[in-house]
Amino acid sequence: MTATASEQLGRFVAASRWDDLPPIVRHEAKRSLLNFIGCALGVAQSPPVTMALRVLAPLAGPDRVTVLGRSERLDPLGAAFINAIGGNLLDYDDTHLRTVIHPAAPVSPVALALAEQRGLSGIDVLHALLLGMEVACRIGNAVSPHHYARGWHITSTCGIFGAAAASAKLLGLNAAQTAHAIGIASSQSAGTVENLPQAAKNVSVGNAARNGLFAALLAEQGYTAAPAALEGPLGWARAMGDTPDVAEIIGDLGTRWEAGKNTYKPYPCGIVMHPVIDACLALRQEHRLSAADIASVEVSGEQLLLDRGDRIVTNDRDSRVSIHHCAAVSFLFGGAGLREFEDATVHDPAVAAFRACTTARLDTTLPRGAATATVRTHDGRTLTKTVHHAKGSNEIPLTDVEIEAKVRDSALHGGFPGAIDTVIAAVWELDAMPSIETLMRAVVRPA
Amino acid sequence: MTATASEQLGRFVAASRWDDLPPIVRHEAKRSLLNFIGCALGVAQSPPVTMALRVLAPLAGPDRVTVLGRSERLDPLGAAFINAIGGNLLDYDDTHLRTVIHPAAPVSPVALALAEQRGLSGIDVLHALLLGMEVACRIGNAVSPHHYARGWHITSTCGIFGAAAASAKLLGLNAAQTAHAIGIASSQSAGTVENLPQAAKNVSVGNAARNGLFAALLAEQGYTAAPAALEGPLGWARAMGDTPDVAEIIGDLGTRWEAGKNTYKPYPCGIVMHPVIDACLALRQEHRLSAADIASVEVSGEQLLLDRGDRIVTNDRDSRVSIHHCAAVSFLFGGAGLREFEDATVHDPAVAAFRACTTARLDTTLPRGAATATVRTHDGRTLTKTVHHAKGSNEIPLTDVEIEAKVRDSALHGGFPGAIDTVIAAVWELDAMPSIETLMRAVVRPA
Numbered sequence: 001m002t003a004t005a006s007e008q009l010g011r012f013v014a015a016s017r018w019d020d021l022p023p024i025v026r027h028e029a030k031r032s033l034l035n036f037i038g039c040a041l042g043v044a045q046s047p048p049v050t051m052a053l054r055v056l057a058p059l060a061g062p063d064r065v066t067v068l069g070r071s072e073r074l075d076p077l078g079a080a081f082i083n084a085i086g087g088n089l090l091d092y093d094d095t096h097l098r099t100v101i102h103p104a105a106p107v108s109p110v111a112l113a114l115a116e117q118r119g120l121s122g123i124d125v126l127h128a129l130l131l132g133m134e135v136a137c138r139i140g141n142a143v144s145p146h147h148y149a150r151g152w153h154i155t156s157t158c159g160i161f162g163a164a165a166a167s168a169k170l171l172g173l174n175a176a177q178t179a180h181a182i183g184i185a186s187s188q189s190a191g192t193v194e195n196l197p198q199a200a201k202n203v204s205v206g207n208a209a210r211n212g213l214f215a216a217l218l219a220e221q222g223y224t225a226a227p228a229a230l231e232g233p234l235g236w237a238r239a240m241g242d243t244p245d246v247a248e249i250i251g252d253l254g255t256r257w258e259a260g261k262n263t264y265k266p267y268p269c270g271i272v273m274h275p276v277i278d279a280c281l282a283l284r285q286e287h288r289l290s291a292a293d294i295a296s297v298e299v300s301g302e303q304l305l306l307d308r309g310d311r312i313v314t315n316d317r318d319s320r321v322s323i324h325h326c327a328a329v330s331f332l333f334g335g336a337g338l339r340e341f342e343d344a345t346v347h348d349p350a351v352a353a354f355r356a357c358t359t360a361r362l363d364t365t366l367p368r369g370a371a372t373a374t375v376r377t378h379d380g381r382t383l384t385k386t387v388h389h390a391k392g393s394n395e396i397p398l399t400d401v402e403i404e405a406k407v408r409d410s411a412l413h414g415g416f417p418g419a420i421d422t423v424i425a426a427v428w429e430l431d432a433m434p435s436i437e438t439l440m441r442a443v444v445r446p447a
Numbered sequence: 448m449t450a451t452a453s454e455q456l457g458r459f460v461a462a463s464r465w466d467d468l469p470p471i472v473r474h475e476a477k478r479s480l481l482n483f484i485g486c487a488l489g490v491a492q493s494p495p496v497t498m499a500l501r502v503l504a505p506l507a508g509p510d511r512v513t514v515l516g517r518s519e520r521l522d523p524l525g526a527a528f529i530n531a532i533g534g535n536l537l538d539y540d541d542t543h544l545r546t547v548i549h550p551a552a553p554v555s556p557v558a559l560a561l562a563e564q565r566g567l568s569g570i571d572v573l574h575a576l577l578l579g580m581e582v583a584c585r586i587g588n589a590v591s592p593h594h595y596a597r598g599w600h601i602t603s604t605c606g607i608f609g610a611a612a613a614s615a616k617l618l619g620l621n622a623a624q625t626a627h628a629i630g631i632a633s634s635q636s637a638g639t640v641e642n643l644p645q646a647a648k649n650v651s652v653g654n655a656a657r658n659g660l661f662a663a664l665l666a667e668q669g670y671t672a673a674p675a676a677l678e679g680p681l682g683w684a685r686a687m688g689d690t691p692d693v694a695e696i697i698g699d700l701g702t703r704w705e706a707g708k709n710t711y712k713p714y715p716c717g718i719v720m721h722p723v724i725d726a727c728l729a730l731r732q733e734h735r736l737s738a739a740d741i742a743s744v745e746v747s748g749e750q751l752l753l754d755r756g757d758r759i760v761t762n763d764r765d766s767r768v769s770i771h772h773c774a775a776v777s778f779l780f781g782g783a784g785l786r787e788f789e790d791a792t793v794h795d796p797a798v799a800a801f802r803a804c805t806t807a808r809l810d811t812t813l814p815r816g817a818a819t820a821t822v823r824t825h826d827g828r829t830l831t832k833t834v835h836h837a838k839g840s841n842e843i844p845l846t847d848v849e850i851e852a853k854v855r856d857s858a859l860h861g862g863f864p865g866a867i868d869t870v871i872a873a874v875w876e877l878d879a880m881p882s883i884e885t886l887m888r889a890v891v892r893p894a
Contacts, residue, residue, distance in 0.1 A: 051668040055661070059522040061506045075506040151686035156634075183642065187603075187651040190637040194682035195630065200672040203665060204634040211654070214502070218650060221498040225647035235641035239598035241688070 005142075005230045006186075008250045009135055010179030013165050016254070018127045025260040026431070029126040031403055032094050032133065034427040035264045036104040037068060037443060038407030039093050040086030041423075042338060042414040044069025044445065048202050049086055056081065065116040066440045069416055071447035076113035077210050080163070083109035084209035085202040088155065090338070091320075092268040092410070096133075096261060097394060099140035099154055103262060106159025106208035107132035107166050113213065114170040115436045122430035122439075124170060130259045132166030132212075135182070137258035139230070142244035143237055148193070150241040156191030156204035157240065163212020171220050183225020184215035186236035197317070264403055266392045267336040269320040272308050272369075274390035276301070276323055279373035280330035283385045287375075291332050291354065295378050299323045300363035301371040310360040319346045327373065328354035337406075338413040369393070400428075418442060452589075452677045453633075455697045456582055457626030460612050463701070465574045472707040473878070476573040478850055479541050479580065481874040482711045483551040484515060484890060485854030486540050487533030488870075489785060489861040491516025491892065495649050496533055503528065512563040513887045516863055518894035523560035524657050527610070530556035531656035532649040535602065537785070538767075539715040539857070543580075543708060544841060546587035546601055550709060553606025553655035554579035554613050560660065561617040562883045569877035569886075571617060577706045579613030579659075582629070584705035586677070589691035590684055595640070597688040603638025603651035604687065610659020618667050630672020631662035633683035644764070711850055713839045714783040716767040719755050719816075721837035723748070723770055726820035727777035730832045734822075738779050738801065742825045746770045747810035748818040757807040766793045774820065775801035784853075785860040816840070847875075865889060 003011070018026070043049060044067075053070070056078040064073035067082050074082060087093055087105035094104045111128045114120065140147075140158040148154045164185040168178040188211040191204025219225075230236050230244060237244040267277050276299050283289060309323035319325040319341050328351050329340035345351055363372060372386040389395035391402075398406070404424050411420040419442065426439035433439070450458070465473070490496060491514075500517070503525040511520035514529050521529060534540055534552035541551045558575045561567065587594075587605040595601045611632040615625040635658040638651025666672075677683050677691060684691040714724050723746050730736060746756075756770035766772040766788050775798050776787035792798055810819060819833040836842035838849075845853070851871050858867040866889065873886035880886070 047669070051670060052665065054668050055664045058510060059508045059524055061508050061522075063505060075508075077506055151681035151683075153634075180647075183645070184647045184650055187600075187638045187642045187647045188654060191634045192676070192682055192686050194673045194676055194679040194686075195634045198630070198672050199665070199670040200627075200631045200634045200676065203631055203662070203670070207635060207658070215650070217502045218499065218646070221501050222494070223498060223646040223650070225645050226641045229639070229641055229647065232641040234598035235639055236598075239639050239641075239688070241686070 004227045005246050005249045006179040006182040007227060008253065009165065009182055011175040012253045013131050013135065013169055013178045014173065014175040016131055018123050021130065022257070025130060025257045026126065028260050028262055029130045030427055030430060031264065031400065032104040032262050033108055033126070033129060034407055034424065035094050035403055036087045036108045037423060037427065038410040039090060040068040040083055041416045041443065042092070042410030043086050043089040044414050044416065046089065048089060048199050049082060052082055052085060052202065052206065063117065065113045066444055068443050069414060069445050071445045076117050077213060079113045080109040080213050081206035081210040083112065085206045088205045089202065090268050092265055094262045094264050095271065096137045096140065096258060097263055099137060099144045100148065101137055101140045101158055102155045103133035103136050103159065103162060103259065105155065105205055106212065107136065107162040109209045110163045110167045110213040111170060112436065112440070114167060116440050119435055120170060122433035122436055125436055126430055128166040128169040131169050132162035133259035133262065134257060135165040136162030138249045141258065142246065142248035143240065143242040146242045147240055151193045152240055153191040153193050153196060153201065153204055156208045157189045159205070159208035160185045160189050160212045163209045164215040167213045167216030168219065171216055173216060173220060177219045180223060180225045181216040181219035183229030184218055184223055185212055186225065186229040188215065189236060261394060263392055263394055264398045266398055266402060266406065268338055268341055269326060269336065270308055272305050273321065273323065273326045274392060275369065275371035275387040276326045276373065277330050277336045278387040278390050279371055279385040280327050281334065282387070283373055283375055283383055284331055284334060287383055289331065289375065293377050294331060295357070295376045297327050297331070297358040298361055298374045299327055299358065299371060300361040300366065302364060302366050302368055303362065304368060305371060306360055306362055313346060313355060316341055316343045316346050323360045324355035324358040327358045337409045417445060451674045452693050452696045453626040453629040454674060455700065456612065456629055458622040459700045460578050460582065460616050460625045461620065461622040463578055465570050468577065469704070472577060472704045473573065475707050475709055476577045477874055477877060478711065478847065479551040479709050480555055480573065480576060481854055481871065482541050482850055483534045483555045484870060484874065485857040486537060487515040487530055488863045488890065489539070489857030490533050490536040491861050491863065493536060495536060495646050496529060499529055499532060499649065499653065510564065512560045513891055515890050516861060516892050518892045523564050524660060526560045527556040527660050528653035528657040530559065532653045535652045536649065537715050539712055541709045541711050542718065543584045543587065543705060544710055546584060546591045547595065548584055548587045548605055549602045550580035550583050550606065550609060550706065552602065552652055553659065554583065554609040556656040557610045557614045557660040558617060559883065559887070561614060563887050566882055567617060569880035569883055572883055573877055575613040575616040578616050579609035580706035580709065581704060582612040583609030585696045588705065589693065589695035590687065590689040593689045594687055598640045599687055600638040600640050600643060600648065600651055603655045604636045606652070606655035607632045607636050607659045610656045611662040614660045614663030615666065618663055620663060620667060624666045627670060627672045628663040628666035630676030631665055631670055632659055633672065633676040635662065636683060708841060710839055710841055711845045713845055713849060713853065715785055715788055716773060716783065717755055719752050720768065720770065720773045721839060722816060722818035722834040723773045723820065724777050724783045725834040725837050726818055726832045727774050728781065729834070730820055730822055730830055731778055731781060734830050736778065736822065740824050741778060742804070742823045744774045744778070744805040745808055745821045746774055746805065746818060747808040747813065749811060749813050749815055750809065751815060752818060753807055753809055760793060760802060763788055763790045763793050770807045771802035771805040774805045784856045864892060
C-alpha cells in the first residue's frame, strides 16, 4: 500500500538532516527568520498585539517564553499565537509567490518558542523552520489557486501544517507521530479571506502557529489522525474545495525546495505596486530629480495593475494599493518604507498634491509584473523607465543587506528600544549557536 | 442597509432575556446540560482526556476552573477544551436531528467555565447554553446537508458559533461585540469527517468550545470581524461549501427555538440501531423471554439500516453499528448501555454466539427510522415487533427520569467517585442558584 501524503511528509521531516540541506536553502532560513523578526518588532506595541496579549497573559502558566519586542512573556502556545500575529500584521512579511503563502509567520514562532523552552540550538531552529515552510508551501501548491479563490486565507490554512511539522521536528517526534501531527493540524485548519481586512485575520494567523504546535504536542502524547487526513474522500483538501495534486506535496522531497523560493517585500504595500516604486525610484536617482523638478507623472501597466491601483486615496489602507501614492512617496521621499504609508503621510498636503499630478494608463504591451513610469519635468524633459521584475521578486531577490535595512527600519518604526544590530548579528550567526538565548535576549523589550 | 446574519444574531443574543423564553425551552437547557455532564463523567479517566490534560495542564495559568470528573483544574480556555472532548467522546451526547449537530458539547463547557470563574448564576448558564445551541443549530440548518457531506464535522464547525455566542452573553458583550465574536469564530471553524474515527476528532470538538470562548474574549478587547463573515462572497459559508440560506439563521428568532428540539441518545451506538434495540427489548419484556428461549432472531429494516448495520463485529467500534450485536445485548442483558458496547462484552462467547444466530433482512416497506425484530423460540413460537419511532427521537423523547438513569449509568461506567444524585439535583435546581458552586463542587473528582 502506498503511503499517504501525511505519512510521506512525516517520514521526510523525521529523517531530514541539516547537513543534507543545500547551503543556499539553509541560508534562506536565516533570511526568512530575520525578515520575520523585523516585521514583528515593527508592530510589537500595536493595538492588535496588545489586545490579544490582554486576553492571553492572565491565562498563561509559569513556564514562559519570549514575546518579540515585548516585556511580557507567555506560555509557548500563547507566545506562538502572538508572535505569528506580529510577523504578519503589516503584510510586510515573506511571500512564497506561487501560493501567496507568507510562510515564516506561522512557522517561526513555534520554532523559537520550543527552542527557547527546551534549550535547543540555532541549527535546530533553522532546520525546523525550513521543514515547516517546505510542508506549508507544498500543501499550498497542491490546492492552489482554487483554494484561495474559494475564500481560504492560505497563509493560515496551510501555515498550520508548517507549524505542526516544525514543532514535530523540534519535539523529536518519529515519522508516524509527525504524520499524525500533520493530520491533527488538518482538523484545525481555518481562516477566511472575507475576514482579511479585520482583526479576525490575526486570529487565524495566530492560530496557525499555536494550533500547529498544539497538534504536535498532542501527537507526542499519543493522539492520532486519519492516514488520509489530507487527501481522503472526507478529508481536508476535498472539504476545503480542491482535490489535492498529491505529487505537489510529495514529489522530489529533499531535492526540490519550495522554502528556498521564499521572497521578501521591500515595500509594505501591494506586491503589484512594487515595479511602480522601483521605476520611480530609478528615475529619481538616475536623473537626480527633486519633487520640485516634476510637472507630472504617468504610470502605465497591464490590467491587473490598473484594477488594483487606480483609485482615490482616503486612508493608509488605500495608499498601500495606490499607484498615485506609490509614485508620490517615491519621488518625494526617495523611499517607500513604513512611514510612507502611515496616515500622517497619506494626509500630507504635498503628498496629496503629488498624487493629483499622477495618472495611470493601461499599456497592454507590458507583461504582468512590469510597469513603466514617465516623468515630465518643468524644464520640458520627458524621462521614462520600465521595470520588468520588481525588487524582491525571485528574479531580483532582496540582498542580505537590503533585508537588514528593512529590519532596521521596521524596528525603528515600532519604537523597538533594543539593539537591532545585535538581533541581526544573532540571526546571521544562529547556526553556530548551541542555544538561542543570545537572540531571544536581544529581541525582548526591557520591562 | 439590511443587517448581516452575524449582526442580527448579535442583536438577538445581546437582547435576549431569560424571562422571555418559553418554559419548555428553558427546561430543555437543564436536560441538555445534565446529559452533557453525564457523558463527560463517563469518560473523565479515559486516555484521550488524560493525554490532552497532560499537554494543557503545564501551560495553564493560576486562575483555574473545574474539569469534569477530574481533580486537575485548568484555565477557562483549557477547561473548555477538555470538557467538550468529554461530552462528545462516546458519541452518546445530545443530537439536533436535522443537522446531526451535538450542540451541548461545544457550548456547555464555556458556560460552566465562565460562570465558575466570574461567579455567575445558574440562570446565566442555562440562558447562555440555550442561546449558544440556538446559534449553532441555526447556522447548521443554513448549510445542511451539503456541509456535512462535503467532509465537515458539523458539531465542530458550527459548534464554535454556539460557544462564541454563549460566551458573549456571559461576558455581557453588546450586540456589535457579539456579532464580532461570531465573525471571529468563523475564522477558527474547522474539523473534518475523515478524522472522526481518530483522536483528531476530539481536537476539533475541543477547539469549538475553546476557540468560541477565545473569539468572545478577543471581541471584548476590541477585535473585529467582517460584517458578512458568515454569508459574504469570500466568507465562511461559501468557503465551507454552501451558500447559506440566511433565513434559516435569522428567521423567527426568539419564537422558533431549534435548541428546544434537542434529543438525547438512550443507547451509546449508531442512531439507526436504536429502533432495533427498542424492538428487541420490547419483545423480551412483553413475552418474558430469556436468551435460552430463543432459537434465532431476524431484524428487518430499510436500506440505510442494512448498509450501516449488517457487518462482521471484531471490536467495540463495530459493535456500535452492528444489528447483530444490538439484538444480542438487548436479549441477553435487557439493556444497551455503555457496558454492552465494551470490548469485554463484544468478545463474550455468549454474545458472539447470539450474534451468530441473528440475521438482517431488507424490508423496503418499512420507512426510515423503523425496524422489525422477529424471534423464533425453541418451543416453536414466532414473535414479532415493529418500532416506528425509536426512544430518544423527537416523537418519543427521553423522559427526565430516563436521562437521570443514563447519567447514573455513565457516571458508574466512568468510575466517578462523587455523589451523582447531588449532581443531578444541582442541575434540576440550577435556575434557583445564585452561583454554580454547588454543581461544580459536585462534579469534581477528589484529589
